[in-house]
Amino acid sequence: MGHQVHIGSRLESGSAVRASRPLDDVLIGAHPSIVKLRALIERVADTDATVLISGESGTGKEVVARAIHARSARADGSFVPVNCAAIPQDLLESEMFGHERGAFTGALGSRHGLFSSAEGGTIFLDEIGEMPLALQAKLLRVLEDGVVRAVGSDRGVRVDARVIAASNTDLAMAVGKGSFRRDLFYRLQVVPIAIAPLRDRRADIPLLIEHFLGRIRAETPGRELEVSRDAMVHLWSYDWPGNVRELENLVSRLAILCDGATIEASLLPANLVNSPRAAASIPDSLPEGGVNLPELVRELEGRLINEALKQTGGNKQAAAKLLGLKRTTFSAKLRRCGVLVSASHDAGEETQPSKLEEASDDGG
Ligand SMILES: Nc1ncnc2c1ncn2[C@@H]1O[C@H](COP(=O)(O)OP(=O)(O)OP(=O)(O)O)[C@@H](O)[C@H]1O
Numbered sequence: 379m380g381h382q383v384h385i386g387s388r389l390e391s392g393s394a395v396r397a398s399r400p401l402d403d404v405l406i407g408a409h410p411s412i413v414k415l416r417a418l419i420e421r422v423a424d425t426d427a428t429v430l431i432s433g434e435s436g437t438g439k440e441v442v443a444r445a446i447h448a449r450s451a452r453a454d455g456s457f458v459p460v461n462c463a464a465i466p467q468d469l470l471e472s473e474m475f476g477h478e479r480g481a482f483t484g485a486l487g488s489r490h491g492l493f494s495s496a497e498g499g500t501i502f503l504d505e506i507g508e509m510p511l512a513l514q515a516k517l518l519r520v521l522e523d524g525v526v527r528a529v530g531s532d533r534g535v536r537v538d539a540r541v542i543a544a545s546n547t548d549l550a551m552a553v554g555k556g557s558f559r560r561d562l563f564y565r566l567q568v569v570p571i572a573i574a575p576l577r578d579r580r581a582d583i584p585l586l587i588e589h590f591l592g593r594i595r596a597e598t599p600g601r602e603l604e605v606s607r608d609a610m611v612h613l614w615s616y617d618w619p620g621n622v623r624e625l626e627n628l629v630s631r632l633a634i635l636c637d638g639a640t641i642e643a644s645l646l647p648a649n650l651v652n653s654p655r656a657a658a659s660i661p662d663s664l665p666e667g668g669v670n671l672p673e674l675v676r677e678l679e680g681r682l683i684n685e686a687l688k689q690t691g692g693n694k695q696a697a698a699k700l701l702g703l704k705r706t707t708f709s710a711k712l713r714r715c716g717v718l719v720s721a722s723h724d725a726g727e728e729t730q731p732s733k734l735e736e737a738s739d740d741g742g
């Protein structure tokens with residue numbers, strides 16, 4: 379079934395933690411919600427608490443689950459992902475808990491379940507919202523007493539596996555509709571972790587792009603690769619329904635399609651360039667009804683200024699240089715677009731010009 383199981387003995391707390399990659403190499407992002415998320419990961423990794431991760435598809439739920447495991451005292455044990463949506467419902471129970479010989483038609487021998495494979499490690503119950511109600515009841519019992527019962531067996535076996543669950547559907551809503559058990563929902567979310575969609579943390583888009591480009595550069599030494607400012611504006615404006623996974627795949631595709639060192643806007647897929655938000659804000663040609671030029675210019679300025687600040691870690695001097703502006707002109711624009719950006723309804727938390735300004739002033 380392709381479950382990734384690596385067997386290893388459990389070491390005492392500490393040794394494994396030192397070996398794991400730094401969290402900011404694994405979970406990229408400077409948005410406050412991601413900064414908080416990294417801190418939360420470090421904190422829950424120290425515990426055995428059950429964690430429920432929620433977020434749209436491609437937001438990084440598995441990245442977070444693996445990071446928690448890698449930082450925990452269980453890091454030398456297995457991380458065992460179980461995709462509850464991909465395993466046929468009638469097989470899920472025996473996959474998770476194992477079965478005895480003859481427990482059902484086709485059960486020729488007895489088999490250990492994935493909970494046993496996760497002994498001393500972590501079991502990752504992905505898309506848990508898809509778990510049938512009857513199995514939810516059994517899982518709840520396992521969580522309460524730490525004992526699993528193989529299908530067809532009347533004997534329980536104690537297992538020591540940490541449970542991390544994830545869902546890209548709203549489990550609270552599923553509870554309301556009766557398709558998810560309320561008691562299990564509360565038992566799972568001892569520590570709830572919600573990951574924001576990428577469109578709500580747009581400032582992370584350039585950082586993630588740079589991260590993925592860096593990986594491609596490392597794979598092909600000597601290759602230079604960057605994104606043109608025009609292209610970056612489109613990438614920034616797009617809504618990313620597939621979140622980070624969509625962005626990652628696009629960057630890989632663009633790297634293949636790009637002949638030179640610069641990824642130009644012309645290389646971007648049509649759906650991205652013509653996304654409603656981008657089209658409504660920065661048109662390629664003059665629409666019939668005309669445009670509000672000053673507003674468009676301000677929007678473009680706002681986006682690029684935010685992007686420049688993010689790319690330079692909030693350093694105004696460097697950001698001004700990146701935009702070909704004098705520092706004083708830049709500061710004036712920053713003040714103006716700061717008001718503008720925080721007033722615009724979809725900018726949300728991602729651009730916090732006042733905070734950025736403080737950060738860069740602190741830095742000198
Ligand atoms: N903050 C991040 N920094 C770096 N890479 C990320 C980040 N978030 C996600 N990714 C990458 O994006 C891809 C999707 O992440 P992941 O598989 O964890 O998403 P998911 O939430 O589990 O998606 P799904 O709901 O579709 O299963 C992975 O290749 C992952 O490495």
Ligand SMILES: [Mg+2]
Nearest residue numbers: 436439440504
């Ligand atoms: Mg996933």
